[in-house]
Each structure stands twice: as C-alpha cells, then as structure tokens.
Amino acid sequence: MYRSTAQPLSPEPVIRLRGVNKTYAEGSARCIALADVDLQVFGGEFVAITGKSGSGKSTVLNLLGGLDRPSAGEVWVDGQALQALSERALAQWRGRSVGIVFQFFQLMPTLSALENVMLPMDLAGRWPAKERRQRAQALLDRLGVLPQSDKLPSTMSGGQQQRVAVARALANAPALLLADEPTGNLDTHNASALLDLLGELVAEGQTLVMVSHDPSVLRRAGRTVTLEDGRVIQREERCHV
Numbered sequence: 001m002y003r004s005t006a007q008p009l010s011p012e013p014v015i016r017l018r019g020v021n022k023t024y025a026e027g028s029a030r031c032i033a034l035a036d037v038d039l040q041v042f043g044g045e046f047v048a049i050t051g052k053s054g055s056g057k058s059t060v061l062n063l064l065g066g067l068d069r070p071s072a073g074e075v076w077v078d079g080q081a082l083q084a085l086s087e088r089a090l091a092q093w094r095g096r097s098v099g100i101v102f103q104f105f106q107l108m109p110t111l112s113a114l115e116n117v118m119l120p121m122d123l124a125g126r127w128p129a130k131e132r133r134q135r136a137q138a139l140l141d142r143l144g145v146l147p148q149s150d151k152l153p154s155t156m157s158g159g160q161q162q163r164v165a166v167a168r169a170l171a172n173a174p175a176l177l178l179a180d181e182p183t184g185n186l187d188t189h190n191a192s193a194l195l196d197l198l199g200e201l202v203a204e205g206q207t208l209v210m211v212s213h214d215p216s217v218l219r220r221a222g223r224t225v226t227l228e229d230g231r232v233i234q235r236e237e238r239c240h241v
C-alpha cells in the first residue's frame with residue numbers, strides 16, 4: 001500500500017516566498033501579476049490559494065512549481081532557492097521535488113494509466129525499472145484506480161483520470177504537491193472523493209498547495225490565502241476544534 005513518505009509538520013518551511021514580484025510585458029505596458037508577495041508554508045500543511053480571476057493564483061503556483069521565475073524576490077521550496085538554478089537544473093529539480101495536478105488532468109493520451117504514472121520516475125531515473133512499476137501500481141491502488149492500469153486516458157471517466165493524475169504527481173515522492181483547480185472539471189461526487197483522498201495524504205504529512213474558488217475546497221484547507229490584484233489581502237487560519 002502506498003503511503004506518503006513526506007515528513008509531518010516541521011519547523012523549517014517547505015515554501016518561502018519573500019518579496020516576490022512578477023511582471024509581464026505587454027507591448028510598452030507592464031502587467032503586474034504579483035506584487036511583493038510573502039508566504040510561508042510548513043511541512044504537512046494544506047493551504048488553499050483563492051481570489052478572483054486574474055488575481056495571480058496560477059502565477060503563484062507556477063513559481064512554486066518552477067514552471068516560471070519571479071521578476072524579483074526569492075522563491076525557496078524544500079530548502080532550494082529556485083532563482084539560483086539554471087533552466088536545466090530547474091527542470092531536474094521540478095521532476096523530483098514537486099508534483100502538479102491540473103484542472104484538465106493533462107495525462108499523456110497515448111500512454112496507459114500505469115505508463116503515465118511510471119513516466120516521471122522513468123524521466124528522473126529514480127528506482128530500478130521493476131520498482132518503478134511496483135510503485136506505480138501501489139499508487140494507482142491507493143488512488144482507487146488499479147483496475148484502470150492498462151486503459152488509455154480517453155477511455156476513463158474524468159474522476160478516474162484525475163485520480164491517475166494525482167498518482168502521477170506523487171510518483172517521485174515530491175516534497176510539495178500542487179493542484180490548480182483539481183476539482184474544477186469533476187462532478188460533486190468525484191470532487192468530494194478526490195478531496196477525501198488528498199486530505200488523507202495531507203494527514204500522512206504531504207504538503208499541499210491548491211488553487212481553488214470552490215467553497216468545499218476552501219472549507220477543507222487548513223489555511224486560506226486570498227489574493228487580489230497580485231497582493232495577499234487575507235490569510236485565514238482555520239480553527240480546528
């Protein structure tokens with residue numbers, strides 16, 4: 001049975017954003033996507049990032065996942081200063097240290113569910129081939145989609161595809177799991193089941209940052225960070241009773 005190997009709450013933050021700015025050039029104008037954002041997330045936390053369309057949520061997620069770089073400021077993830085890495089080193093780091101789940105699943109259409117989950121391990125050259133297969137099977141089992149192992153994404157339901165996508169995101173035992181509106185394309189039942197599974201992973205120590213507008217997601221997060229026009233306007237801790 002797959003269990004998250006992430007460490008429970010630790011004093012060192014898994015994520016540290018300091019004075020982060022991100023601007024995009026639009027002809028002669030500049031679009032300020034993020035302005036002076038500071039954020040810390042500790043191991044085993046589930047933090048939801050919310051805000052209106054265009055407030056900068058995906059930009060934060062892209063910076064955390066090493067998919068984009070800040071215009072100014074520092075992005076530290078799992079002890080690594082991402083701004084210090086070359087493109088090549090950043091790509092290698094990304095493959096090993098973060099797992100990302102997208103709204104539209106983004107599975108490789110010509111690969112089976114099992115092959116999709118094995119792919120990040122193959123690319124990272126992690127674990128012997130036999131172990132990669134066993135690990136992928138354990139992940140699919142954990143996510144409740146082992147019977148779908150040999151199926152192509154197009155022959156699976158949306159809920160099944162998203163579970164496979166979560167298994168793929170966990171393949172390299174990432175320090176950080178990121179999710180961009182992961183329930184946005186699921187019906188209520190599948191969305192709730194997916195959130196249950198993600199909640200179990202967090203309870204085992206997985207650090208999770210999720211962008212969402214969905215109130216049912218925000219209710220489950222330990223903490224919500226609200227963005228407006230690229231700035232953090234609210235940090236809300238949930239009371240656990």
Ligand SMILES: Nc1ncnc2c1ncn2[C@@H]1O[C@H](COP(=O)(O)OP(=O)(O)OP(=O)(O)O)[C@@H](O)[C@H]1O
Pocket residue numbers: 024025026031032033051052053054055056057058059060
């Ligand atoms: N590649 C880009 N080029 C130019 N502007 C961009 C680019 N990416 C994002 N932006 C701008 O940066 C701002 C923040 O965008 P971002 O996608 O982070 O917002 P968001 O909160 O995720 O929005 P949504 O909820 O609609 O996905 C917006 O004004 C957007 O137009």
